[in-house]
Amino acid sequence: MSNDQAGEYYTAERWQNWLRRLRDANLDPEEEESVRLLWNLQDDTAIAVAKILADFEDGPLDEEAALTELVDMHEIVFTEEAFDDEATAMLVEGAQRSLECVLYAAQEFVAEGPAEGTVPEYIEAAAGAEADDDLDAALGYCVQAGTLVIDDQTLDHDLTENLEFGFVTEWVNGLDSLQRAMSEPEFVEEE
Secondary structure: OOOOOOOOOOOHHHHHHHHHHHHHOOOOOOOHHHHHHHHHHHHHHHHHHHHHHHHHHHOOOOHHHHHHHHHHHHHHHOOOOOOOOHHHHHHHHHHHHHHHHHHHHHHHHHHHOOOOOOHHHHHHHHHHHHHOOOHHHHHHHHHHHHHHHHOOOOOOHHHHOOOOOOHHHHHHHHHHHHHHHHHOOOOOOOO
16 A cells, blocks of 8 residues: 655645546536535545555554645645636535545644544534534644544444534534545546
8 A cells, every 4th residue: 555656645636536527427416416416525635635644554654754644735736726716616615624624633643643542532522612602622622533543443433423513513424434434445436
């Protein structure tokens, strides 16, 4: 699963290919194909994160190199893009928001290792913080949950059933992609 060349885990060209497909797709959140395309974009990015983490844990990447890859990837994913269609812009923002937690969790894991506690404890704390309009704390709790997902704790889908839709559900959605990527790291076809 290793990648020998720095900067090749995730490139701006790869991200732009996804955005081009999204622009061409006339996205409709009610259509299965649109939803699948967004999931594939998110999963493809999470797989790249998983590969960086695997190479960090297996040795080809040291802490500094892994953090550099993750920060570079963050910059690629969060480069501001213009879309003609407001719906597409909103859907891409949602995918970016999901990936925000993935990238921060990976950086935190590389720098500090896994948090102490359990995924449900952190998700519950995040939901409470979001209810109190403390989004920074909510993101922090989700990031800590993400470090545990990276460390092989399971993110149970039942955790989100009682959550109100919002930032925490989007961040948890990203952690779900990361969990799948950590267990099945394969390339998502861009077609």
